[in-house]
Amino acid sequence: MTSLTLTRPDDWHLHLRDDEALAAVVGASARQMGRAIIMPNLRPPVTTTEQALAYRQRILAALPEGSAFEPLMTLYLTDNTPAEEIERAHASGLVHAVKLYPAGATTNSDSGVTDLSLCDGAIGAMARLGIPLLVHGEVTSADIDIFDREAVFIERVMKPLLERHPDLKVVFEHITTADAAEFVAAAPANVAATITVHHLLFNRNHMLVGGIRPHYYCLPILKRERHRQALLAAATSGSPKFFLGTDSAPHAQGDKESACGCAGAYTAPAAIELYATAFEQAGALDRLEGFASHFGADFYGLPRNADSVTLVREPWQLPKSLPYAGGQRIVPLMSGETLEWKLVEG
Numbered sequence: 001m002t003s004l005t006l007t008r009p010d011d012w013h014l015h016l017r018d019d020e021a022l023a024a025v026v027g028a029s030a031r032q033m034g035r036a037i038i039m040p041n042l043r044p045p046v047t048t049t050e051q052a053l054a055y056r057q058r059i060l061a062a063l064p065e066g067s068a069f070e071p072l073m074t075l076y077l078t079d080n081t082p083a084e085e086i087e088r089a090h091a092s093g094l095v096h097a098v099k100l101y102p103a104g105a106t107t108n109s110d111s112g113v114t115d116l117s118l119c120d121g122a123i124g125a126m127a128r129l130g131i132p133l134l135v136h137g138e139v140t141s142a143d144i145d146i147f148d149r150e151a152v153f154i155e156r157v158m159k160p161l162l163e164r165h166p167d168l169k170v171v172f173e174h175i176t177t178a179d180a181a182e183f184v185a186a187a188p189a190n191v192a193a194t195i196t197v198h199h200l201l202f203n204r205n206h207m208l209v210g211g212i213r214p215h216y217y218c219l220p221i222l223k224r225e226r227h228r229q230a231l232l233a234a235a236t237s238g239s240p241k242f243f244l245g246t247d248s249a250p251h252a253q254g255d256k257e258s259a260c261g262c263a264g265a266y267t268a269p270a271a272i273e274l275y276a277t278a279f280e281q282a283g284a285l286d287r288l289e290g291f292a293s294h295f296g297a298d299f300y301g302l303p304r305n306a307d308s309v310t311l312v313r314e315p316w317q318l319p320k321s322l323p324y325a326g327g328q329r330i331v332p333l334m335s336g337e338t339l340e341w342k343l344v345e346g
């Protein structure tokens with residue numbers, strides 16, 4: 001196959017940051033994606049509808065001219081989010097989900113939830129209004145090994161949450177384990193998952209063998225090969241419960257290449273090409289369109305995109321780095337490496 005045309009994809013998990021960083025990265029996603037679910041972990045976090053709408057305006061203002069990219073906004077759930085805030089979010093028509101960060105689990109999660117039982121009011125309103133809860137599914141207890149934090153989260157948090165709120169729409173974000181893939185596959189239709197392209201392409205050896213590669217460090221952390229295989233099987237299974245969410249998470253080069261490097265992989269500049277690479281490796285290019293362009297919209301109750309994108313088999317090299325905020329640079333994942341698929345500009 002030398003060319004591949006798909007309904008324009010959407011990114012159901014994306015970090016765009018703010019200000020100069022936003023201006024530096026938004027074009028990369030807007031070029032490829034019709035829409036994206038925009039993560040609310042700014043400093044300070046986006047906890048109110050008013051803040052989400054103001055952030056949406058900043059994103060629209062930063063878009064390249066003529067872009068039809070649509071940011072789908074989210075709220076950052078805290079211990080104190082009132083049910084009324086969920087009602088306001090729903091009434092806005094522009095806030096599409098609420099994000100659960102267990103306090104301390106990941107980048108900018110200090111204001112996250114300390115105890116989910118404090119959120120029953122807000123979550124009850126979400127279940128009633130059909131607003132999905134997007135979950136960073138890792139426990140944070142110091143005694144749980146970083147490689148086990150997702151699997152333990154399923155038992156300690158996810159199952160009890162769904163027992164209390166069986167009708168709640170839940171997206172288990174950026175799943176990284178066979179345990180999570182199995183859990184989601186067996187759950188009812190109101191439970192789905194996003195899968196990043198780095199978790200489809202890489203395992204922890206890529207990050208740690210022959211030297212420590214900070215650009216492969218993200219949360220949840222890359223796991224063993226057997227987990228990568230399970231994620232690839234889930235993504236290419238044709239099940240509508242699994243869909244595209246890059247979790248593209250920009251950090252300046254100096255903040256990644258550091259004694260205490262930030263978590264996050266910047267995959268937006270070649271997102272769809274990287275997914276095509278992963279699907280082709282699995283012999284499942286024919287399953288890419290459902291995963292990238294249909295199932296997420298269906299889950300969120302939104303129309304599928306009306307336009308399309310075309311990829312051609314044409315080797316090209318990802319830039320070594322790109323301009324970022326404050327005169328810094330940013331290193332995309334697989335920088336300097338050659339990709340086989342290329343999105344046709346247009």
Ligand SMILES: NC(=O)N[C@@H](CC(=O)O)C(=O)O
Binds near residue numbers: 220
């Ligand atoms: N994935 C990451 O490693 N980092 C994300 C936060 C997140 O999605 O957990 C970020 O905002 O940098």
Ligand SMILES: [Zn+2]
Binds near residue numbers: 136219220
């Ligand atoms: Zn996360």
Ligand SMILES: [Zn+2]
Binds near residue numbers: 013039247
């Ligand atoms: Zn994320």
